[in-house]
Amino acid sequence: MNRIVVTGGSGKAGRAVVGELIGHGYSVLNVDLVPPAEPLCHFLKADLNDMGQAVDALRRATGTVERRRPFELADAVVHLAGIPAPGLAPDVTTFQTNLMTTYNVFSAATLLGLKRVVWASSETLFGLPFTRESPAFAPITEEHPLLPESGYALAKGLAEEMARQMHRWNPHTSFVGLRISNIIEPHEYGMFANWQKDPGMRKWNLWSYVDSRDVAQACRLALEAADVGADHCIIAAADTVMGRPSVDLMRECFPRTPVTRALGEFESLQSNEKAQCMLGYLPRHSWRVSG
Secondary structure, three states: OOEEEEEOOOOHHHHHHHHHHHHOOOEEEEEEOOOOOOOOOEEEEOOOOOHHHHHHHHOOOOOOOOOOOOOOOOOEEEEOOOOOOOOOOOHHHHHHHHHHHHHHHHHHHHHHOOOEEEEEEEHHHHOOOOOOOOOOOEOEOOOOOOOOOOHHHHHHHHHHHHHHHHHHHOOOOEEEEEEEOOEEOHHHHHHHHHHOOOHHHOHHHOOOOEEHHHHHHHHHHHHHOOOOOEEEEEEOOOEOOOOOOHHHHHHHHOOOOOEOOOOOOOEOOEOOHHHHHHHOOOOOOOOOOOO
């Protein structure tokens, strides 16, 4: 698969994914409503709430503007477009926008017969923020109950079911949903110092995060993985955002939550084990190590 459309390629995750794919020899088209700050590849402005524009975007994978040269169908799409977090817009707007754009991209991909859809699901499915209910167990795995607390999270859960059903309709198109943790860019690591005195500030997602470069790695690996049907996995850093041992954090903030196995000193409380087995994903970046 050489021709990849990245929706939302101008955003935080999208910029990293576009750079990662270009660096590994892929031909990339960025489809977004907003032009990128740094143009790394051809950009197509499109509103993915419109089914026709979604289909057209996936048919324009080369991004060529030469009228004599026909557009080429994408081999795969990395779907990152949408409102990126709860609370950035009214809940109903977030739900409608994210569910509709995802439906259109998934439908266009299966209609056109793309080989792979990699898309951004979310850690919020597990019940984030953990205020109404505590986590059922830790480290969290994909078997944790789904407890969406917002329209954003609910749309992600419905999108996972859409992926399963659309793969059933067209088994030629496979889907990999990445339940991505809180994305942090390298220049943002300085703010971690503000969280160290009070573990309650970041307990809302079990002190989890993921470097944008590792999100990019995960997206590329998901494109390259053997056929996975329609599946999903957690994508997080290997460690937490805290300088205190993970087991101590759980004892202080979630004393009734079972910890199901021995933990590494600063080990992430969102497990990457399935992503490692399914994709070969191993997070490479940590706020504890510069560079």
